[in-house]
Amino acid sequence: MKNILHIISSARGNQSYSKGLSSAIVQKLQQQERINQVIIRNLMKDIPPYADEISIHEFYKNPGSYDEKSTALLSYANKIVDEMREADIIVIGTPMFNLGISTPLKGWLDQLIRAGVTYVFDEQWNRVGQFKGKKVYLAIASGGRRIEGTPDYISAYLKDVFRSYTGITDVETYRIEGTIEPGFEANYDQILGNFEMQNI
Numbered sequence: 111m112k113n114i115l116h117i118i119s120s121a122r123g124n125q126s127y128s129k130g131l132s133s134a135i136v137q138k139l140q141q142q143e144r145i146n147q148v149i150i151r152n153l154m155k156d157i158p159p160y161a162d163e164i165s166i167h168e169f170y171k172n173p174g175s176y177d178e179k180s181t182a183l184l185s186y187a188n189k190i191v192d193e194m195r196e197a198d199i200i201v202i203g204t205p206m207f208n209l210g211i212s213t214p215l216k217g218w219l220d221q222l223i224r225a226g227v228t229y230v231f232d233e234q235w236n237r238v239g240q241f242k243g244k245k246v247y248l249a250i251a252s253g254g255r256r257i258e259g260t261p262d263y264i265s266a267y268l269k270d271v272f273r274s275y276t277g278i279t280d281v282e283t284y285r286i287e288g289t290i291e292p293g294f295e296a297n298y299d300q301i302l303g304n305f306e307m308q309n310i
């Protein structure tokens with residue numbers, strides 16, 4: 111039995127194509143595998159806090175030295191770390207905003223990634239990710255279409271963050287493109303035509 115964590119990061123509610131595509135992925139997973147639970151974290155309903163001067167100080171602390179103040183300041187961060195820890199599969203929907211990820215998704219990452227928590231250092235000072243073996247699906251919605259050969263910043267960036275700071279190397283990307291074209295209609299089944307769950 112697997113647990114899914116579904117991250118929604120568009121402000122557009124049910125109009126959102128990244129929410130639509132990521133929800134379609136969750137549905138496919140539910141059809142193909144015995145799923146225990148799906149936790150939905152809608153980042154626009156519970157917006158990640160900015161890392162301010164005081165909370166950044168807590169982030170740099172060794173987890174062994176947390177006190178009551180740390181627990182209060184890191185409550186959002188600890189909650190989303192727990193959700194990640196419990197998930198076998200993470201499905202992330204994001205709009206493309208100026209070639210990058212959505213603002214709340216960046217906020218979620220900044221709260222999630224933490225030395226001593228999502229990764230530790232070994233004796234040679236190499237990072238060792240603590241969430242190895244999990245699988246991430248990305249659902250990216252963009253108003254335009256990528257031109258062959260141009261960089262895919264979102265997918266490249268998220269893959270690198272997950273690999274470097276969590277140890278997750280299995281990241282699969284799906285895209286819904288051209289959403290602002292006149293008469294655009296979403297066909298999630300077509301996009302997920304070859305969807306098969308592998309290696310989880």
Ligand SMILES: Cc1cc2nc3c(=O)[nH]c(=O)nc-3n(C[C@H](O)[C@H](O)[C@H](O)COP(=O)(O)O)c2cc1C
Pocket residue numbers: 120121122125126127128129204205206207208209210251252253254255289290
């Ligand atoms: C502030 C802003 C920036 C955007 N930047 C881009 C962009 O760089 N490239 C692109 O193709 N579409 C861009 N779009 C269009 C969105 O990616 C598109 O509307 C997408 O469907 C939004 O995702 P959603 O449907 O999940 O909300 C932008 C939209 C907004 C509001």
